[in-house]
Amino acid sequence: MIETLKDKVNGDAGLVRRGRYLTTNFLLEVGPTAWLISIFEGRIVAVTKGPFVTPSSAFALRAPSEEWEKFWSRRPPPGSNDLMALLKRRVLKAEGDLQIFMANLRYFKEALAKLRAGASA
Amino acid sequence: MSAKFEPIVGRYMNLDLLGKSHRLYVEEAGEGTPLLCLHTAGSDGRQYRGLMNDARVTAKHRVIAFDMPWHGKSSPPSGWHDVEYQLTSAQYTAMILEVMTALGLEKPILIGCSIGGRICLHLALEHPERFRAIIGLQAGAHVDPYYDLNFLHRPGVHGGEVCAAIVSGLVGPDAPDSERWETLWHYMQGGPGVFKGDLFFYKIDGDIRGRVAQIDTKRCPLFLLSGEYDYSCTPEETLAVANSIAGCEATIMKGLGHFPMSEDPQAFLRHLLPVLEKIAAHGA
Numbered sequence: 001m002i003e004t005l006k007d008k009v010n011g012d013a014g015l016v017r018r019g020r021y022l023t024t025n026f027l028l029e030v031g032p033t034a035w036l037i038s039i040f041e042g043r044i045v046a047v048t049k050g051p052f053v054t055p056s057s058a059f060a061l062r063a064p065s066e067e068w069e070k071f072w073s074r075r076p077p078p079g080s081n082d083l084m085a086l087l088k089r090r091v092l093k094a095e096g097d098l099q100i101f102m103a104n105l106r107y108f109k110e111a112l113a114k115l116r117a118g119a120s121a
Numbered sequence: 122m123s124a125k126f127e128p129i130v131g132r133y134m135n136l137d138l139l140g141k142s143h144r145l146y147v148e149e150a151g152e153g154t155p156l157l158c159l160h161t162a163g164s165d166g167r168q169y170r171g172l173m174n175d176a177r178v179t180a181k182h183r184v185i186a187f188d189m190p191w192h193g194k195s196s197p198p199s200g201w202h203d204v205e206y207q208l209t210s211a212q213y214t215a216m217i218l219e220v221m222t223a224l225g226l227e228k229p230i231l232i233g234c235s236i237g238g239r240i241c242l243h244l245a246l247e248h249p250e251r252f253r254a255i256i257g258l259q260a261g262a263h264v265d266p267y268y269d270l271n272f273l274h275r276p277g278v279h280g281g282e283v284c285a286a287i288v289s290g291l292v293g294p295d296a297p298d299s300e301r302w303e304t305l306w307h308y309m310q311g312g313p314g315v316f317k318g319d320l321f322f323y324k325i326d327g328d329i330r331g332r333v334a335q336i337d338t339k340r341c342p343l344f345l346l347s348g349e350y351d352y353s354c355t356p357e358e359t360l361a362v363a364n365s366i367a368g369c370e371a372t373i374m375k376g377l378g379h380f381p382m383s384e385d386p387q388a389f390l391r392h393l394l395p396v397l398e399k400i401a402a403h404g405a
Contacts, residue, residue, distance in 0.1 A: 075294060078349050078351075078352065078355075078356075079352055081290055081294065081350060082289070082290020082291075083290070084267070085290055085352040087267050088267040088353070089352070099272075099277055099278065102272040102278050103278045103279065105282070105287065106282060106285070106286040106289065109289065109290070
């Protein structure tokens with residue numbers, strides 16, 4: 001499912017435009033599974049599944065599978081509807097150089113919400 | 122030709138506050154019992170546009186909202202460029218009481234959201250005699266920081282963009298798009314460091330956990346209304362406050378988030394109107 005992120009994000013011209021100054025790699029961990037996501041000027045150019053030996057990324061977002069499952073459900077319950085809600089409940093760990101994450105927070109929130117059931121591309 | 126004016130009138134008020142002269146923007150609509158409205162951190166009085174435009178409220182209430190200093194169309198006091206803005210409980214309390222005196226408001230109903238909801242608890246405890254009733258929206262006794270607040274005000278992160286992105290998930294899932302994005306636009310327009318300075322009160326200085334149970338609702342009725350989707354002040358946190366205060370009425374508003382009056386005014390009014398009727402019937 002995570003692989004579909006590339007087409008879903010790149011298919012949203014507004015999201016790509018808002019990310020036009022964003023070029024980075026970040027690590028997304030869904031329980032024990034890691035994904036390296038590469039972004040070039042707002043477009044996702046690669047979604048690579050781990051495991052990795054020495055992944056190089058600016059920052060990492062890590063949460064248990066069941067938390068991402070709720071976050072990606074069609075109508076997430078209160079407390080699971082937003083990355084900040086997961087941070088508030090201390091179930092999401094955001095680690096690394098968070099400047100690029102915070103400077104592009106709307107982009108990352110909207111990009112990851114693309115994986116939600118029923119979300120439009 | 123298609124212009125239509127809203128019944129809201131705005132004015133600038135010059136007022137000495139905390140030892141400094143201030144220029145504050147005040148809006149109002151309606152006639153009757155004064156209903157003083159306090160906006161959330163990093164936003165302004167436009168959040169109450171739905172109340173001020175609803176005849177069911179304005180037929181019996183003089184609805185007033187002022188932009189706090191540094192917010193909306195109110196200016197920061199002279200010398201602002203050399204200081205770090207940090208809101209404290211004492212400043213916030215003094216500001217509200219001074220504005221009430223300046224506007225000649227006698228025993229208004231007070232309604233405040235988020236930081237406004239928190240100061241409602243402070244005022245219910247310390248100045249209950251000044252109010253007819255107090256309505257706290259998204260009011261909890263304390264919130265621990267859950268992200269590094271320094272990101273709200275630093276080079277390399279656009280302040281307006283990050284403030285709106287921080288709070289966007291606090292809007293409930295059913296909010297109409299136009300109201301959702303209007304609410305977020307207010308956040309995008311905040312001055313540098315202002316949201317962060319307000320959160321000094323919300324997350325550090327304004328902690329009232331140890332004293333909230335001392336609120337006496339016989340001296341001033343207290344109503345708490347909280348949105349189900351608020352993860353900043355959760356329904357559990359509002360209910361914990363309500364359960365610790367005898368006579369406090371709490372309602373959890375299904376589907377709503379942290380900005381009920383702004384994100385979905387019509388849904389919010391379904392919860393607020395019965396409270397206003399109850400306050401009127403109480404005849405305080």
